[in-house]
Amino acid sequence: MKMIKFLLSVATVLVSQAVFSQQLVIQITQGVSNPIPIAVVPFEWQGFGVLPENITGVVTSDLKNSGEFAPIPEKNMLGTPHQEKDVYYRDWRFLGSDYLLIGRITRSADSALIQVQYELFDVVNQKRMVGEVISGTEAQLRDISHQISDVVYEKILHVRGAFATKILYITSQRISDTVTHYQLNLADADGGRAQVLLNSKEPIMSPAWSPDASQIAYVSFESGRSQIYVQNLSTGAREQLTNFTNSSNSSPAWSPDGTKMAMVLSKDGNPDVYVMDLRTRQLRKITTNIAVDxxxxxxxxGKSLLYTSDQGGANRPQIYQISLETGWNERVTFDGTFNAKAAMLPDGKNMILVHRAEVSDDFHVAIMNLERGSISTLTDSALDESPTIAPNGRMIMYSSKVGDHAILNAVSINGRIKYQLPVKDGDVREPAWSPFLD
Amino acid sequence: MQNNGFMKFGMVAMLSVMLVACQSTDKKKEAPAAAPTPPPAAAAKPAAPTGGLSAAEIAKRDAALAKTKFYFEFDKSDISQEDRDALVYHAAQLKANPSMHVRLEGNADERGTREYNLALGERRAKAVFNYLQVQGVAASQMETISYGEERPVDTGKTEAAYSKNRRVDLIRK
Structure with a gap:
């Protein structure tokens, strides 16, 4: 039996201001052309009362919204088995379901913990693929659900699932012409359980994760100027990392080993990339040209950085790569009039970026193969920005404009799957997808 | 609209300038359009605290000082000639009042990435800073900050809306 980790137990103390984040609700807009049929039988609840979370519902939504699966409607099911001895493969073959997920939920009389037992079956080959018991508190039922989705995804697609991950994002509500409220939010990757981490009447920007997901960094203007802050997610402890006045302090990015923070400071007159040793707080200036970096x-x-720079021509930024060991600086992108905000995919071969083509006014999220140098766009609205990569490298979340509002969207790296995370009012932007949480 | 007062005032002031100072307009046209035009000798005078100014000169000065929003072309950080003329008066005012401080807030429209736009807003604020410094204003009287695309005046998706967001706000402190 496995105990669920107390991942990101972001206590409510952290949310000092009692403002609730608007829930984002995931809506799939395009899936693969032949999604895999799977039956998720409603798990049997053997305890008293009503559980606060519908595990089967969360798992079904996860699988459906991944764009890879087509869950069989419950009303079509010929039976509702909860353990292996009640499974009749022919019933599920008859429905055309390739896979079957069943489960039971129990609570011992003297325990606050809930046990969720699940089993996954390969209907075509008539065999049990995996089964386990996960236990946790009522508050962790959603984590358990996402973990089950992760196992199903990995067992069937042979790629690690990223349902049990989190996103950071910024929301803003314009109250009047002069007053806007800004929030930094944390939610499940599907938008569930959203909570506000920081509330401000001044802008908040550039949320980023530490590689172990225990801390976040962001830029806040609350002091009257953009400064970089670091916040511990479990304790809520917060620290201001920069305090340069007459300088912009922006764009924090943790090194893969978590010991350094790349950032952008304009204290010497123009924005340059720096790397801060987080233990000694020593700053090292990495770029020195007079352009914007x-x-x-x-x-x-961890040996080099990608960055955006207009050193090759004002207001026509391109992606560059600079070695931290030798200072070797190399231009990476050549196609298009605007290439910015690059990040490597986990495969180490492809890079995502924001791209404006030669004869276009629109900004799209694009993917570039570094060996071939070819750029292909993945999105199609006019102002797509802030791409962030799921830790399994399968999906890219980004923000775009619909009407006058900004919403979050996601697209698979092959462009075949698309979903949105709309919100009722206000703007949602700058998603930052967490690393895997274990 | 909250700027109505300012606008009316500005229009009246400009009108009187145009009526009284027709000759000087012709003169200006001959001046080279190149960037670091030194302020016309006559222009430096009006901001001086002592009198001796004509009504038209006072109106022109006040109109220039009332202008605290400086707009930019898309992806550009060049200050327009009209704004340069106004900034000459701001410079004279700052030089005459060493205890006065201004905060130059740079902004960008929403096209392009947010961090790059933060840099673009900063470049605009620095362009105004540098222009004022060349006019003799002490650097210690000025500070720059960029809000990038984070504080739009107009949230519309039209060029008219975007053009309002590409600006530097001069805020007296």
Whole structure:
């Protein structure tokens, strides 16, 4: 039996201001052309009362919204087995379901913990693929659900699932012409359980995760100027990392080993990329040209950075790569009039970026193969920005404009799957997808 | 609209300038359009605290000082000639009042990435800072900050809306 980790137990103390985040609700807009049929039988609840979370519902939504699966409607099911001895493969073959997920939920009389037992079956080959018991508190039922989705996804697609991950994002509500409220939010990757981490009447920007997901960094203007802050998610402890006045302090990015923070400071007159040793707080200036250098992003080996710069021509930024060991600086992108905000995919071969083509006014999220140098766009609205990559490298979340509002969207790296995370009012932007949480 | 007063005032002031100072307009046209035009000798005078100014000169000065929003072309950080003329009066005012401080807030429209736009807003604020410094204003009297695209005046998706957001706000402190 496995105990669920107390991941990101972001206590309510952290949310000092009693403002509730607007829930984002995931809506799939395009899936693969032949999604895999799977039957998720409603798990049997053997305890008293009503559980606060519908585990089967969360798992079904996860699988459906991944765009890879087509869950069989419950009303079509010929039976509702909860354990292996009640499974009749022919019933599920008859429905055309390739896979079957069943489960039971129990609570011992003297325990606050809930046990969720689930089993996954391969209907075509008539065999049990996996089964386990996960236990946790009522508050963790959603985590348990996402973990089950992760196992199903991995067992069937042979790629690690990223349902049990989190996103950070910024929301803003314009109250009047001069007053806007800004929030930094944390939610499940599907938008569930959203909560506000920071409330401000001044802008908040550039949320980023530490590689172990225990801390976040962001830029807040609350002091009257953009400064970088670091916040511990479990204790809520917060620290201001920069305090340069007459300088912008922006674009924090943790090194893959978690010991350094790349950032952008303009204290010497123009924005340059720096790397701060987080233990000693020593700053090292990485770029020294007089152009704009910003949006640093680490290569996986931690030895060089990608960054955005207009050193090749004012207001026509391109992606560059600079070695932290030798200072070797190399231009990476050549196609298009605007290439910015690059980040490597986990495969180490492809990079995502924001791209404006030669004869276009629109900004799209694009993917570029670094060996071939070819750029292909993945999105199609006019102002797509702030791409962030799921830790399994399958999906990219980004923000775009619909009407006068900004919403979050996601697209698979092959462009075949698309979903949205709309919100009723206000703007949602700058998603930052967490690393895996274990 | 909250700027109505300002606008009316500005229009009246400009009108009187145009009526009284027709000749000087012709003169200006001959001046080279190149960037660091030194302020016309006559222009430096009006901001001086002592009198001796004509009504038209006072109106022109006040109109210039009432202008605290400086707009920019898309993806550009060049100050327009009209704004340069106004900034000459701001410079004279700051030089005459060493205890006065201004905060130059740079902004960008929403096209492009947010961090790059933060840099673009900063570049605009620095352009105004540098122009005022060249006019003799002490750097210690000025500070720059960029809000990038985070504080739009107009949230519309039209060029008219965007053009309002590409600006530097001069705020007296």
């Amino acid at each position: 910003t949006e640093p992003s680490w290569m996986k080996d």
